[in-house]
Amino acid sequence: MKVSIIGQGYVGLTISAFAGASHHVTGFDKNQVVVDQLNMGISHIEGVESTLIAGLISLGKYKATTLGSDIKGSDIVVIAVPTPLDAQRQPDLSYIDAACKVIGENLDSPALIINESTSYPGTIRNYIKPSIEKYSKRAIKHEYAISPERVDPGRSDYNQKNTARLYAGLTPEATKRTREFYSTFCDNLIEVSSPEVAEAAKLFENSFRQVNIALVNELAQISHALGIDVRETLDAAGTKPYGFMKFTPSAGVGGHCIPVDPSYLSYVAEQAGVSATFIQRANEVNLEMPKYIATRVAKDNGGSLKGKKVLVVGVAYKPNVADTRETPSELLIESLEQLGAEVTWNDPVVKSWRGKDSAALDGVDITVVATKHDVVSADEILKSAPYVFDTTGKVLGAVQL
Numbered sequence: 459m460k461v462s463i464i465g466q467g468y469v470g471l472t473i474s475a476f477a478g479a480s481h482h483v484t485g486f487d488k489n490q491v492v493v494d495q496l497n498m499g500i501s502h503i504e505g506v507e508s509t510l511i512a513g514l515i516s517l518g519k520y521k522a523t524t525l526g527s528d529i530k531g532s533d534i535v536v537i538a539v540p541t542p543l544d545a546q547r548q549p550d551l552s553y554i555d556a557a558c559k560v561i562g563e564n565l566d567s568p569a570l571i572i573n574e575s576t577s578y579p580g581t582i583r584n585y586i587k588p589s590i591e592k593y594s595k596r597a598i599k600h601e602y603a604i605s606p607e608r609v610d611p612g613r614s615d616y617n618q619k620n621t622a623r624l625y626a627g628l629t630p631e632a633t634k635r636t637r638e639f640y641s642t643f644c645d646n647l648i649e650v651s652s653p654e655v656a657e658a659a660k661l662f663e664n665s666f667r668q669v670n671i672a673l674v675n676e677l678a679q680i681s682h683a684l685g686i687d688v689r690e691t692l693d694a695a696g697t698k699p700y701g702f703m704k705f706t707p708s709a710g711v712g713g714h715c716i717p718v719d720p721s722y723l724s725y726v727a728e729q730a731g732v733s734a735t736f737i738q739r740a741n742e743v744n745l746e747m748p749k750y751i752a753t754r755v756a757k758d759n760g761g762s763l764k765g766k767k768v769l770v771v772g773v774a775y776k777p778n779v780a781d782t783r784e785t786p787s788e789l790l791i792e793s794l795e796q797l798g799a800e801v802t803w804n805d806p807v808v809k810s811w812r813g814k815d816s817a818a819l820d821g822v823d824i825t826v827v828a829t830k831h832d833v834v835s836a837d838e839i840l841k842s843a844p845y846v847f848d849t850t851g852k853v854l855g856a857v858q859l
C-alpha cells in the first residue's frame with residue numbers, strides 16, 4: 459500500500475520506519491532541513507537508526523517530501539503532527555488543521571485517514587473529518603480512524619511491535635482497515651467501541667502520570683518538612699504487593715505529552731460542564747516544583763543565592779534523550795536566577811540549547827541535578843561543587859529532594 463505520514467518527528471518517523479517494512483511510505487513534513495536529511499538517510503530521531511532509513515530508501519520503500527502533491531494516490535494517510543497548548547494553555551489544533559489542508563487539497567481518491575496525534579475526544583469525528591472535507595476540492599468518501607500513539611522515546615523494551623495499540627474507526631470499514639494496517643507491524647491490537655474511547659484513554663494515561671507525579675512531589679515536600687526520607691518511604695510503601703504503584707519525586711514533568719495532554723482533558727471536561735480540579739491542581743504542583751527546589755537550595759546556602767555560581771545538570775526532560783521540550787530545567791534555571799544565582803547548565807546529550815553550549819561539570823559553588831543521563835558520572839557530579847542537590851535520587855552523597 460502507499461502510506462503517507464504527515465509529520466516526520468518522534469511519532470511520524472518511528473511509524474514510517476516500521477511501516478516501511480511492508481508498505482511504500484511517503485514521509486511528508488514541512489521542515490525542508492529535516493526532509494533533506496532524511497532523504498540522505500540521516501535520522502534525527504533517537505531510536506530510529508539512520509541505517510534503517512537509508513536501507514528503506516535504497517529499496518524504494520521510503521521517501522521524505524515537503525510537496526503536498528506527493529501524497530496523491532495514498533491508500534492510507536497517518537497524521538502525526540504536534541498538538542501543543544497555546545499561550546492560554548488551551549489546545550492548539552493549528553498543526554492538525556494544516557495537516558487536514560494538505561490532505562484535503564491533495565488526496566484525489568478515497569483513503570483511510572488515521573490520526574495518531576494526541577487530542578481530545580471528538581477530534582477525528584468533529585474536527586478532522588469536517589476539516590478535510592472543507593479543504594477537498596470535490597467530495598471524496600474517505601474513511602476515518604484513530605489510533606493514539608504510545609511511543610516512549612529512548613525506550614528499548616517497548617516499541618511499535620510489542621506495545622498494545624488502541625484503535626477505532628468512524629465506520630466498521632475504517633476499523634477493519636485500521637486493524638489490517640497496524641497488524642503489519644504491531645502484535646497487540648485492541649479495538650475499542652468508538653474513536654472517542656481511544657482518544658480519552660490516551661489523555662487519561664498521561665493525566666494518570668501527571669497526577670501521580672504531582673502526588674509524589676507533594677509527598678517529597680511533606681517528608682522534608684517532617685524530616686523523613688521520601689525515597690525510603692516510597693520503597694517501604696512499594697512492598698505492598700497490590701493496590702500501590704511507585705512514582706518518584708522530580709523537578710517536575712516535561713516532554714510533549716505529560717505536561718500537555720492533561721490540559722486537553724481538562725479543556726474538553728470544561729466544555730462538557732465538568733471541572734477537572736484534580737488535573738489542574740496536579741499541573742500546578744508540578745509547575746511549582748522548580749521554585750520549591752530553588753528555595754530549598756537557597757535556604758541550605760545561607761538564605762540567598764546572590765552572586766553564587768550554580769550549575770544545573772541535565773536540561774533534557776528525561777534521562778538519555780536530547781529532548782528539551784517543556785523541560786522543568788527551564789523553570790528551575792529561571793527560579794534560581796530570580797534568587798540571584800549566576801546559572802550555567804551541563805548536558806552532554808543535549809550539547810546545545812537556547813543558543814548556548816553545555817558548560818563544564820566543575821568550578822561552581824552549587825550543583826543542582828535535574829536530569830541524570832547514564833553517560834554523566836555521579837562521582838564527577840559530586841566533585842563539581844561543595845554543595846550538590848539531587849532531584850533524581852541517583853547521586854548518592856548529595857543533598858536529596
Ligand SMILES: NC(=O)c1ccc[n+]([C@@H]2O[C@H](COP(=O)([O-])OP(=O)(O)OC[C@H]3O[C@@H](n4cnc5c(N)ncnc54)[C@H](O)[C@@H]3O)[C@@H](O)[C@H]2O)c1
Pocket residue numbers: 464465466467468469470486487488489492538539540541553556557560574575576577607608609610611714715
Ligand atoms: N513524542 C512522543 O513521545 C509522543 C508520544 C505519544 C504521542 N505523541 C503525540 O504525537 C504527536 C506528534 O508528536 P511528535 O513528538 O512526533 O512531534 P515532533 O515535534 O517530534 O514532530 C512533529 C513533526 O511534524 C512536523 N509538522 C508540523 N506541522 C506540520 C504540517 N502541517 N505538515 C507536515 N508536518 C508538520 C514538524 O516539522 C515535525 O517534524 C503529538 O500529538 C504528540 O502529542 C508524541
